[in-house]
Amino acid sequence: MLQIKEKGNNNMKKKRLVMRTVILTVLIAAVAYTLYANFTKDDVKKVAVGETAPDFALVDMNGEQHRLSDYKGQGVFLNFWGTWCKPCEKEMPYMDNQYQQFKDEGVQVLAVNVGDSELAVNKFADRLGGLSFPIVIDKDGQVQTAYGINPLPATFMIDKDGKVVKYHTGQLTEEMIKDLMESVKP
Amino acid sequence: MLKNVKCECGHVNPHGTIFCESCGKILEESEKDKKLIDMRYEGSARRSQTYNKTIIDKIWNFFSSVKVGVWLIVVTLVASAIGTIFPQEMYIPPLMPASEYYEDQYGFFGKLYYQLGFHNLYSSWWYLILIASIGVSLIICSLDRVVPLYRALKVQRVTRHEGFLQRQRLFGVSQGDKLEDSYEKVKEKLKAKRYHVREEDGNILAEKGRFSRWGPYVNHVGLIIFLIGGMLRFVPGMYVDKVLWVREGETKVIPETDGEYYLKSNRFILEVYDKDKDNEVFGDAIDRAGMVAKNYQSNVTLYKKKGDTVPGEKPELEKVKDFPIRVNEPLKFENFALYQSTYKLDELNKMTFALSEKQTNQEFGTVTVDLYDPKEKFDLGNGYSVEIVSYFPDFEFDENGEPVTKSRIPNNPAFVFKMNTPDKPDGEVSFVAIKQTIEPFGDNTYKMAFKGIETKNVSGLTVRKDLTLWIIALGGLVFMIGVIQGAYWNHRRIWIRRVNNEVWVAGHTNKNWHGLKREIGGVLEGTGINEPVDQVQEKQEK
Numbered sequence: 001m002l003q004i005k006e007k008g009n010n011n012m013k014k015k016r017l018v019m020r021t022v023i024l025t026v027l028i029a030a031v032a033y034t035l036y037a038n039f040t041k042d043d044v045k046k047v048a049v050g051e052t053a054p055d056f057a058l059v060d061m062n063g064e065q066h067r068l069s070d071y072k073g074q075g076v077f078l079n080f081w082g083t084w085c086k087p088c089e090k091e092m093p094y095m096d097n098q099y100q101q102f103k104d105e106g107v108q109v110l111a112v113n114v115g116d117s118e119l120a121v122n123k124f125a126d127r128l129g130g131l132s133f134p135i136v137i138d139k140d141g142q143v144q145t146a147y148g149i150n151p152l153p154a155t156f157m158i159d160k161d162g163k164v165v166k167y168h169t170g171q172l173t174e175e176m177i178k179d180l181m182e183s184v185k186p
Numbered sequence: 187m188l189k190n191v192k193c194e195c196g197h198v199n200p201h202g203t204i205f206c207e208s209c210g211k212i213l214e215e216s217e218k219d220k221k222l223i224d225m226r227y228e229g230s231a232r233r234s235q236t237y238n239k240t241i242i243d244k245i246w247n248f249f250s251s252v253k254v255g256v257w258l259i260v261v262t263l264v265a266s267a268i269g270t271i272f273p274q275e276m277y278i279p280p281l282m283p284a285s286e287y288y289e290d291q292y293g294f295f296g297k298l299y300y301q302l303g304f305h306n307l308y309s310s311w312w313y314l315i316l317i318a319s320i321g322v323s324l325i326i327c328s329l330d331r332v333v334p335l336y337r338a339l340k341v342q343r344v345t346r347h348e349g350f351l352q353r354q355r356l357f358g359v360s361q362g363d364k365l366e367d368s369y370e371k372v373k374e375k376l377k378a379k380r381y382h383v384r385e386e387d388g389n390i391l392a393e394k395g396r397f398s399r400w401g402p403y404v405n406h407v408g409l410i411i412f413l414i415g416g417m418l419r420f421v422p423g424m425y426v427d428k429v430l431w432v433r434e435g436e437t438k439v440i441p442e443t444d445g446e447y448y449l450k451s452n453r454f455i456l457e458v459y460d461k462d463k464d465n466e467v468f469g470d471a472i473d474r475a476g477m478v479a480k481n482y483q484s485n486v487t488l489y490k491k492k493g494d495t496v497p498g499e500k501p502e503l504e505k506v507k508d509f510p511i512r513v514n515e516p517l518k519f520e521n522f523a524l525y526q527s528t529y530k531l532d533e534l535n536k537m538t539f540a541l542s543e544k545q546t547n548q549e550f551g552t553v554t555v556d557l558y559d560p561k562e563k564f565d566l567g568n569g570y571s572v573e574i575v576s577y578f579p580d581f582e583f584d585e586n587g588e589p590v591t592k593s594r595i596p597n598n599p600a601f602v603f604k605m606n607t608p609d610k611p612d613g614e615v616s617f618v619a620i621k622q623t624i625e626p627f628g629d630n631t632y633k634m635a636f637k638g639i640e641t642k643n644v645s646g647l648t649v650r651k652d653l654t655l656w657i658i659a660l661g662g663l664v665f666m667i668g669v670i671q672g673a674y675w676n677h678r679r680i681w682i683r684r685v686n687n688e689v690w691v692a693g694h695t696n697k698n699w700h701g702l703k704r705e706i707g708g709v710l711e712g713t714g715i716n717e718p719v720d721q722v723q724e725k726q727e728k
Contacts, residue, residue, distance in 0.1 A: 020246045027325065030417065031318040037420035038309055058498040067496070084580070084591045116594050119560045119577055140439065142497035 054146040058136035075184025076158040087171035094174035109133035160186040202231030210350025223353040230334035255323040269307035344386035356693035358718030368713035390682040401672020408665030415657035426651035448489040454643035457481040484645035528646030536640035557596035569608040576602040
C-alpha cells in the first residue's frame with residue numbers, strides 16, 4: 001500500500017520535471033529566437049555559396065541587354081564595382097587580360113557598375129584603355145539588393161548550372177582571377 | 187524523501203501545504219501559534235518551494251519567485267530611464283561617429299554612457315534578456331500559483347476545521363439552542379445576495395465571486411500576449427520600419443515590397459505661416475520663432491509593377507494613385523503606410539555654365555549639366571562646342587594630388603571641360619570645381635563661367651508595416667479584462683458551522699472587508715446569530 005503510493009508520488013514528480021523542462025525549453029527557444037532575429041535584422045541577405053545566383057537583366061554601354069540566365073552552360077565572372085573605388089580600378093585590367101584567355105573556353109565576364117552616371121563609366125573605361133567585357137550599370141540598385149552587395153569590389157563566381165561557387169570581396173590579383181575563372185570553366 | 191501529508195479529514199495534501207486544502211486544519215506547526223492565518227494562495231503549497239533537486243527545478247524556482255520578478259521589473263525600469271538621459275544612437279545627427287559624439291556633447295558622462303552601451307540600449311542583448319526574463323518570470327510565477335490555488339478552491343470542504351475558522355479575520359460564536367428557524371432564513375438571505383450556498387451536516391459554506399481570483403492571471407495572460415506581439419516584430423515580414431529618400435521627379439522602388447510597388451515624388455512642399463496672410467493669432471509666435479512650419483507635404487504617385495521582371499529590368503508600371511502625403515496623413519496601400527518624416531531642401535541637381543571669352547566676357551552659349559546623368563558633348567553651334575573629359579561628383583584631391591571622387595553623390599561636383607572654339611581648334615582644357623578653376627596647360631583664352639544651379643527637394647518618408655498591432659491590442663484588451671475581473675468583484679466566503687451547541691460564523695474576502703461585514707450583518711440581522719467580530723480591528727483597538 002505504502003509502496004504503491006510512493007510509486008505514484010515518483011510518477012508525479014517525473015511528470016512535473018518533464019512539464020517544467022518542456023515549458024522552460026519553449027520559453028528559452030522563444031527568447032533565443034528573438035535575440036537571434038534582433039541581431040541579424042540589419043544583415044543584408046547575402047547570396048550564399050551553393051545557391052542559385054539570382055537572375056537579372058541589365059543593359060550594357062552599347063545598349064545590349066545581358067541576362068544572367070542567358071549564360072547558362074557557361075561560367076560567369078560577376079564583378080560589382082564603382083568608378084570611385086580604387087581596388088576596382090586596379091583589378092579591371094587583370095580581368096580584361098584573363099577574359100581574353102577564357103572567353104573562348106566558356107567563361108563570361110559581367111562587370112556590374114553600382115550606379116555611376118554613364119559618362120563616368122565611359123570615362124573610366126577610356127582611362128583604362130578600353131575594356132572588352134560588357135559593362136552594365138545597375139542604376140536603381142536592384143541587382144545589388146538581390147546580391148546583398150556592400151563593400152566593393154565584390155566578385156561572384158557562377159558555374160554553368162547557374163550556382164554560386166565562390167564569393168570574394170576585395171581586390172583580386174591576376175593569379176587569383178585566373179584560378180577563379182578556371183574553377184567555373186564548363 | 188518529501189511526502190504528501192494526509193490530514194485527519196482524509197484529504198492528502200502536497201508537501202508544504204500550510205493548512206489542509208479540504209478542511210482547513212493547520213498542518214504547518216509554526217502556523218499553529220498564530221492568531222490569524224495567512225489566506226494567500228489558500229495556504230497551498232507552491233511547488234517551487236518544495237522540490238529543488240535538478241537544475242531544471244532550480245531555474246524554475248528562480249523565476250517562480252515574486253521577489254525576483256519585482257527586481258527584474260525594477261532593474262528594467264531603471265535601465266529604461268537611464269536610456270532616456272541622452273539621445274539614442276539612431277537619433278544623433280550624423281556629424282561624427284557615435285564613439286566621439288557622446289564624449290564631445292556630454293563630456294565624461296557621455297563617454298561613460300557610450301562605453302556602457304546605453305547609446306543603443308533598447309536593442310542591446312542584456313536589455314532584451316531583461317524583458318524576456320520578465321516574461322518568463324510572469325509565466326512561471328503565474329503557473330506556479332494558479333494551479334495550486336485552483337486545486338485548493340476546488341477541493342475545499344463545507345465543514346472546516348475549528349482551528350481554521352477561529353483564525354479567520356471575521357469570526358464569531360453564538361449560543362444556538364433555538365436557531366433552527368433562523369438557519370433557513372440565513373440560507374435564503376444568502377441566496378438572495380447571490381451566494382452559492384453548499385450545505386453539509388448542517389454546516390454552510392456560502393461563496394461568491396470566486397472568478398475574481400483569476401483576475402491577476404488573466405491579466406498576466408494579457409501581458410504575455412502583449413510580449414508575444416512584441417516578439418513577432420522580429421519575425422521577417424511582420425514589421426517594417428524603413429526610410430525611403432526620393433527626389434523630386436525620381437521613381438524608386440518601395441523597400442520591403444519585393445519590388446512590387448514604386449513611388450514617384452512629384453513635389454515636396456514646405457509651407458510656413460505668413461504673418462500677413464494667415465490668421466493674426468499666429469503673429470506673436472512668428473515674431474518669436476522667426477519661421478513656423480505650416481505644412482510638410484510630398485506629392486507622390488504610387489505605381490504597381492505589372493508582370494514579372496528580374497532585377498535590373500525596367501519594370502512596366504501601372505499607376506495606382508496620386509496622393510499628397512502630409513504629416514499624420516500617410517499613403518496607405520496593402521499593409522503598408524508611408525509617412526512624411528523628413529526632408530532635404532535644395533539638393534544640387536543641375537549646374538549651368540556659359541562658354542565665354544575671358545577678356546571680353548562674350549558668351550557663346552550655355553551648357554546645363556545634369557549632375558546625376560551628364561551628357562558628354564554639347565554643341566553650341568557656329569563651331570563652338572564643349573566636351574566633358576572627366577566628371578567628379580564628390581571631388582577631392584587624393585594623396586598624389588590627382589582629382590578623385592569620394593562617392594557618386596554630387597556633393598561637390600568638379601569637371602574637366604574641353605572647350606573647342608573656331609580660333610582654338612585643338613581645344614582648351616579647364617578644370618572647374620566650385621569656386622575653383624585650374625588651367626593645367628597654361629593660360630586659356632576661354633573659360634566656363636558659372637551661371638547657376640538647379641536644385642531639387644528630397645522627401646524622407648517612413649515606410650511602415652505592422653502586422654503585430656492587433657496582437658498587441660488583444661493583449662491590452664485581455665489585460666484590461668483581467669484588471670476589471672480582479673478589481674470589481676470580490677471573492678467572498680462565509681462559513682457557518684455548528685460546534686456542539688454553538689454556531690460559529692467566519693468570513694473571508696480577498697478585498698473590501700467593509701463590504702463583507704455589511705453583507706454578513708444584513709444576512710444575520712434578526713436571526714439571533716451574532717455578527718462575527720473583525721479580529722484585526724479588535725487587535726488594533728486594543
